[in-house]
Amino acid sequence: MIIYILKSASCLALLLFFYHLVLEKEKMHNFNRFYLLGSVLFSFLAPLTTFTTYIKQEIIATRDVTIVPNYINNSVLITKESTIDYYQILIGIYCLISALFLLRFSYNLFKIIKKININEKIKQDHATLILVTDKILPHTFWSYIFINKAAYENGEIEEELFTHELTHVTQKHTFDVLIIELLQAVFWINPLYIFLKKAVQLNHEFLADENVINQHKNTFQYQYLLLNKAAWNNEYYLASNLNYSLTKKRLKMMTTQSSRSIILLKKLAVIPLLTGFVFLFAERVEAQEKEEIIETIVEDVPFKDKSEENLYKEYYYKNLTTQRKGKDGKYIIKKYQELNTEEKGRLIPPPPLKLEKKIPTKKQFEDLKDNTKYAVWIDGKVVKNEVLNKYKNSDFARYSNSFVHKNARSKRFPQKNQASLETKEYFKAQNTKRVKDFEIYKEIHKKLGEAEWQKLPNGEKIKIIENPKIETVEENYSKHSGEKVNTGFKDINGINHYFVTVGNKTKYYNKEGKQTNEKGASISNRKASSSNIIPGNHVTKIYFDGKIFCKFNDNIPSKRVNKNYIDATIHSSKSSKQSISPIQLQLEDVKKLYERVNSPLNVYNRKNNYYEEDRQEKPHFVRSSRERQEELKGKFSKLGTLYFKLSKEDKKKVTRPILPHAPYLKLKKNNKVFYKLKNELTEEDKLLIPPPPPAPNASNEEILKAKKAYSDWKKRTSNGNAPPPPSIVNKK
Incomplete structure (x- = not known):
């Protein structure tokens, strides 16, 4: 909220600066009137504009596992201390001050209405004259013109003054003043509304002065008349006053001659200005496309046959870390694999591998549109609540909502609830992905159970396995997503290119390992990442006729790789068939591998x-x-x-x-x-x-x-x- 207010204030400040620098000097007062009022609306809407960019984020699906033999069972849950919410206190103070300003606004409005009711009224043209006993100059509120009764009866009110005040009435200038006053009461902390109010009221006087001069055709006489009235001090709150800001600027504007072409150019300049401000103050949202890489890294883990239910629970909680406070006051941090049977039994059971549909009811869906109560995510991406107006509740296959406690709320998401919606396509894709990932996990677990221990020179024992072959991954991928992975080489403009087709999408790569389009033109200046070539695989090299055709950027070493880094190189031939060569590791290789990884x-x-x-x-x-x-x-x-x-x-x-x-x-x-x-x-x-x-x-x-x-x-x-x-x- 604070960032939004700062953006809105900055936008309004720049718009006012442009008005004083460029627009105010020209005789285009009607355009300026709507520009000033529109500036307020634009400053509210521009920061609400959202531009979404999509980025890729790579995640490691598994971590290395170390079993600690000694367990500490005497542990208690950590409790959080309650803190004073200063943010809510400041909001309360702000609202109280705003209420006082609104009360003052209402009181002044009441005084004007009371003055209208108790004094004599006379209908004249489109206005109503209010005859008061106060010695005042004529001033206007809505369709009422307040004038001195004695001066009116003696015929001492000049015709030019009547014309001036009637202009305020017919052009509804009071509406502008009331809008600015209300905004100033609510956003009292923003001093820009003071300058905005002065600019609006001065522009009203420009409009009234222009109308008087056009009707009476005597500029100097009108200026002399205003100067004679300048000494009167009767500036009434919420009213349009005759002698408001009678400065050199106002007198000079009466004799200014503006070029039509210059006025047109300045009006057109507002269009690129507003466009630029939309891009400058809009919110940018990043939507992440996640790709997972499976690494098989195991140390000192006893493997045995487990039921698929227990294996799925281990898979679901593989990245879980628990933290408890012992009786001695020290924190006990454990991974899932380090928990004993009793501690594992306290965990909430994992959700089913394939989630069931849960469509929100119409009432639940309508409630989500309230941005004061709900923060909303659609397909893993945060969205404005207004976006829900484009959907129906039946467009979603799954709905979930969670309550957020006070100490967990943030400035960006202050709502009490966070709701997640999944479209039918996204829901199906996520279910497919979970099944595929678990199939790979089961295969890795099976291989680890079959592998034999090997002894390192320092006495440690490890198991070394090869990553799942591409045929296995390709089979699972086809089985669960309905899409096949096809790879091979294609001649583009006489030059060989390696291609990967997933479903109906094809990517091409040149000899430098850079991605190209279907015409062979590079679309990236960097080598492609090894994890982005074939879904679910790590591809570092491509072979053609027994020679290296291209290499890709190896992004695995920067990830969480421990003792058993396996380089799953893919070999390709003219027949476009891929296979992963079996891994031949001797103890000497293991020793070098161990020393390199643990340097x-x-x-x-x-x-x-x-x-x-x-x-x-x-x-x-x-x-x-x-x-x-x-x-x-x-x-x-x-x-x-x-x-x-x-x-x-x-x-x-x-x-x-x-x-x-x-x-x-x-x-x-x-x-x-x-x-x-x-x-x-x-x-x-x-x-x-x-x-x-x-x-x-x-x-x-x-x-x-x-x-x-x-x-x-x-x-x-x-x-x-x-x-x-x-x-x-x-x-x-």
Whole structure:
């Protein structure tokens, strides 16, 4: 909501700037009137525009498994402490102030209506004259013109003044003023509405002045008349006043001559301006297309025959991590494979492999259109509630809704409920995908059960298997999705290209491993990723007549690969048939493989990738629970230890671990920690930033200087428990 308000305010500010810079100087006051009112509406709608971009995200379906023999059974659930919701308090204060302004608006409106009711009325032309005893200049509210009774009866009201006020009446200028006043009462925090109101009222005077001059044809006499009335101070709230903003700008506008061609050009300039602002302030949504890669990585796991039900439960919870607090106050973190029978029994049973249809009722579907109560996802992508107007409840095959507790809500999704809808096509595809993935998982499990243990030089035992062959994957894919995978080579403009056809979609690749169109023209400057060539497979090389035809970008090493990395190279021949050659590994190969995968550099990269995936999960660290913050800080600490153990050459190949709270800065005052972005820091906040520690090769004098700076910071911030700087080391 805050981001939306800031975007709307920025849009309105730029529109007003354009008005004062370009439009206000020309005699096109009717156009300007609608431009100013339209600016308000446009500033509300532009940030609501949504542009969707589709990105691909690759996910690892399985992780390495390590069984810990000792279990700690005495554990209790972690409870979250309740916190004060300051956001709701600020909303309440804002609404209270808005209510006061609306009350003031209503009171002034009541005073004008009362004045209309108690004074004498006279019908004249399209207006009603209200004769009051106050010594005032004529002023207008809606179709009522307030004038001094004595001046009217003595005939002292000039004809030009009547014409001026009648213009306000016939053109309904009061409507504009009331709209701006209401907006100003609701959005009182935005000062732009003050400038907008002044611009609107001044434009009203331009319109009235122009009408007077066109009718009476005596500009200088009218200007002299206004100057004589300028000393009257009778600016009435909500009314159009004769002498409003009688400045040099208003007098000069009466004699300004505008070119029709310039006016037309300036009007046309508004079109690209509004188009540009739509693209500038629109919300951009990323929809992710997920592709899963299966890796078989197992260490010290006892394999035995299991029923398919237990195997499916293990498959469903393969990435589950539980966290409990023991009696000693320490956290116990376990993966699913580390849970004992009792702990596994506490878990909620997994949903069926093939989900059943659950169509929302008409009432449920209509309720979802309320964006104050529901955040809505369609086919895994968040959408505006208004999008539901394009659908019927029968268009969806599955519906689910979950209640969101206060401490789990975010600024982007403050609603109490989060609902997910799946269209019929998406529902069918997801069911098919789940069945296919489980079939692959069962095949991997079967191979692991049949494989023999092999002993590494350090005494450890591992099992090595080959990835599922492409024939198996192709068969499952055809069985469950109804689409076949066809591959081969095609001559395009005299040059061979490798092609992959899935269903009715075909992709082409040249000798450089880059994707091309059907005419052979490159559509990407980068090599294709190995996991995107054939669904469910990792393809690094393509062979033609026994020679390497092309290579693809190997994106597996950056993923979660442990001791048993298997390079599933695909061999292709003229007959377009694929097969995966059996893996021939001797103990010497295993030893080299083990040393390569577990080198300090590879271990650090692997751990850093795990850490970055966890760190970038939403919500951000600073808005996460205390338990998640402690978990991330622990991972960062261990990662830092691995980084400093790397050699100088290896450090040049990697990036330092990123702080879990980045890009926020961690500040501390009175031993209380809080976080702020760099651009949000006040001068007072900058004093809370701790001084940097001395360099590792610092002299004794530099260390003393750092120690004094630290001591000053400690007194300044009242932080008594912060870690001291390094002690002085005698150096020769």
